[in-house]
Amino acid sequence: MTNPSLLILAGDGIGPEVMAEVRKIIDWFGAKRGVSFDVSEGLVGGCAYDAHGTPLTDETMARAQEVDAVLLGAVGGPKYDNLDFSVKPERGLLRLRKEMDLYANLRPAQCFNALADFSSLKKDVVAGLDIMIVRELTSGIYFGEPRGIFEEGNERVGINTQRYTESEIERVARSAFELARRRNNRVCSMEKANVMESGLLWREVVQKVHDEEYPDVELSHMYADAGAMQLCRWPKQFDVIVTDNLFGDLLSDAAAMLTGSLGMLPSASLGAPMANGRPKALYEPVHGSAPDIAGQGKANPIACILSFAMALRYSFDMGSDADRLEKAVEKVLADGLRTADLLGEDGVQPVSTSEMGDAVVAALDASL
Numbered sequence: 001m002t003n004p005s006l007l008i009l010a011g012d013g014i015g016p017e018v019m020a021e022v023r024k025i026i027d028w029f030g031a032k033r034g035v036s037f038d039v040s041e042g043l044v045g046g047c048a049y050d051a052h053g054t055p056l057t058d059e060t061m062a063r064a065q066e067v068d069a070v071l072l073g074a075v076g077g078p079k080y081d082n083l084d085f086s087v088k089p090e091r092g093l094l095r096l097r098k099e100m101d102l103y104a105n106l107r108p109a110q111c112f113n114a115l116a117d118f119s120s121l122k123k124d125v126v127a128g129l130d131i132m133i134v135r136e137l138t139s140g141i142y143f144g145e146p147r148g149i150f151e152e153g154n155e156r157v158g159i160n161t162q163r164y165t166e167s168e169i170e171r172v173a174r175s176a177f178e179l180a181r182r183r184n185n186r187v188c189s190m191e192k193a194n195v196m197e198s199g200l201l202w203r204e205v206v207q208k209v210h211d212e213e214y215p216d217v218e219l220s221h222m223y224a225d226a227g228a229m230q231l232c233r234w235p236k237q238f239d240v241i242v243t244d245n246l247f248g249d250l251l252s253d254a255a256a257m258l259t260g261s262l263g264m265l266p267s268a269s270l271g272a273p274m275a276n277g278r279p280k281a282l283y284e285p286v287h288g289s290a291p292d293i294a295g296q297g298k299a300n301p302i303a304c305i306l307s308f309a310m311a312l313r314y315s316f317d318m319g320s321d322a323d324r325l326e327k328a329v330e331k332v333l334a335d336g337l338r339t340a341d342l343l344g345e346d347g348v349q350p351v352s353t354s355e356m357g358d359a360v361v362a363a364l365d366a367s368l
């Protein structure tokens with residue numbers, strides 16, 4: 001049997017720093033669990049532009065299509081802010097998502113007990129929180145045509161188009177229902193069916209997929225603005241939330257903050273199954289390249305480590321190893337280790353990026 005294959009694209013800023021800690025964990029799985037990954041590396045974002053004049057080469061794109069999973073760090077930085085739109089670092093990431101057709105973006109918002117005090121919400125509102133936002137990622141207003149800035153009379157007009165086909169809604173709805181079956185069996189679909197035709201179609205199609213294929217899953221519908229309020233009021237009422245690209249972008253960022261720090265949040269972007277039955281998949285932390293702390297050993301590697309845990313669960317069918325890794329992270333936090341982004345006012349000294357990675361590896365050792 002061939003080894004599972006991984007393409008690592010560490011990217012810019014803190015990307016390579018947090019990815020170095022994931023490499024320690026990949027090595028641990030090889031040494032201690034007998035699971036050797038076939039790991040290759042490539043460039044994406046600003047570093048790819050510096051080396052090749054493009055944020056993603058065709059070769060790297062082709063490799064991403066071949067492997068079982070892609071693990072990405074982060075892209076971007078002030079050095080690239082004035083580049084032409086077509087070669088900006090983010091275009092590399094958008095190309096990966098588009099060409100791999102990664103239509104379902106999974107963003108868990110999970111509150112580790114040790115960090116419940118860290119949220120801006122009250123402890124009882126967030127302690128034990130475990131919700132999953134499924135955001136449609138390859139269509140909707142970020143991609144719809146017509147788009148652009150046009151002359152109209154004696155002024156300019158900016159246009160973007162929200163557009164969804166039935167099949168685009170069906171496939172992301174299926175992703176949400178499948179996930180719910182592996183969790184607490186509830187899906188809440190969010191749109192603005194009251195004011196948007198695309199929202200009305202979204203609601204109808206999600207309901208139809210439910211009734212025909214997933215009647216065992218509990219389905220509710222909510223307007224996205226009300227959903228945003230409910231997320232802040234009592235987030236534990238949700239299990240899986242499914243929503244479109246634009247609302248998902250906003251709602252998942254808001255949900256992210258329920259749990260404390262950007263440095264804790266993983267994500268997965270999944271597409272259709274490949275010939276081997278595994279979904280096309282890209283795993284990445286939610287945070288960006290954090291240029292303000294890059295190169296200082298301050299970055300929290302946990303978001304990237306938890307992204308790898310999601311890869312174990314969703315690409316490699318290693319759910320118990322994913323649990324083991326998540327428990328190792330939980331233990332390290334319960335032991336009081338904190339990177340600088342997780343510090344409160346209690347005078348705890350922060351640990352560095354690599355000290356946090358080493359502590360997770362030690363907790364993995366202790367789990368054997």
Ligand code: NAD
Binds near residue numbers: 341
């Ligand atoms: P950011 O996520 O990089 O940083 C926001 C704040 O959170 C900063 O103060 C940063 O220090 C902190 N932070 C982020 N990740 C952290 C971590 N792991 N540990 C500790 N602190 C962390 O967002 P930004 O500042 O808006 O963007 C910076 C650059 O990243 C921009 O070029 C932006 O385009 C890019 N970006 C990339 C991605 C991506 O690669 N997916 C996502 C968002 C932003």
